[in-house]
Amino acid sequence: MARKLVQNTISILAPARIVWRIITGEEYNVRWLAAFGEGNVALTDWQEGSKAVFVDGSNSGLITRIKESRPFETILMQNIGIITNGKEDYESEEAIESQAFFERYLLTPEGDATRLSVEVVVEDDFFDKTSASWKKALATIKLQAESREN
Numbered sequence: 001m002a003r004k005l006v007q008n009t010i011s012i013l014a015p016a017r018i019v020w021r022i023i024t025g026e027e028y029n030v031r032w033l034a035a036f037g038e039g040n041v042a043l044t045d046w047q048e049g050s051k052a053v054f055v056d057g058s059n060s061g062l063i064t065r066i067k068e069s070r071p072f073e074t075i076l077m078q079n080i081g082i083i084t085n086g087k088e089d090y091e092s093e094e095a096i097e098s099q100a101f102f103e104r105y106l107l108t109p110e111g112d113a114t115r116l117s118v119e120v121v122v123e124d125d126f127f128d129k130t131s132a133s134w135k136k137a138l139a140t141i142k143l144q145a146e147s148r149e150n
């Protein structure tokens with residue numbers, strides 16, 4: 001299976017602690033995760049070593065392990081399986097192939113702003129859709145972080 005690296009970056013006029021809260025806070029991340037499909041949620045505590053499950057409204061999606069989590073700096077997740085209709089799968093061919101994929105969020109302070117960079121390895125066929133979804137997600141993160149409600 002051919003793979004590509006999706007890379008997107010956005011500058012957000014907010015401190016890294018606010019951007020981190022938007023990424024990891026359940027009340028916020030359901031908004032930006034909607035860029036990947038309505039009803040998408042992240043089920044995790046965002047701690048290093050924890051499992052993170054990203055599912056849609058049909059309870060299907062990806063299972064990852066948080067390899068690195070440094071608050072206000074970075075999150076690195078490695079795929080470990082898939083979930084279909086609520087059933088976790090680590091052993092099928094599709095689940096094993098998914099283990100080649102990772103997702104990284106990097107927050108870099110830049111004066112009064114924070115640069116948020118995202119890197120995601122995807123199958124070649126999903127590159128355009130994933131890249132477009134991440135652009136929407138980053139715009140939503142920016143809007144939330146720069147709003148007065150934070």
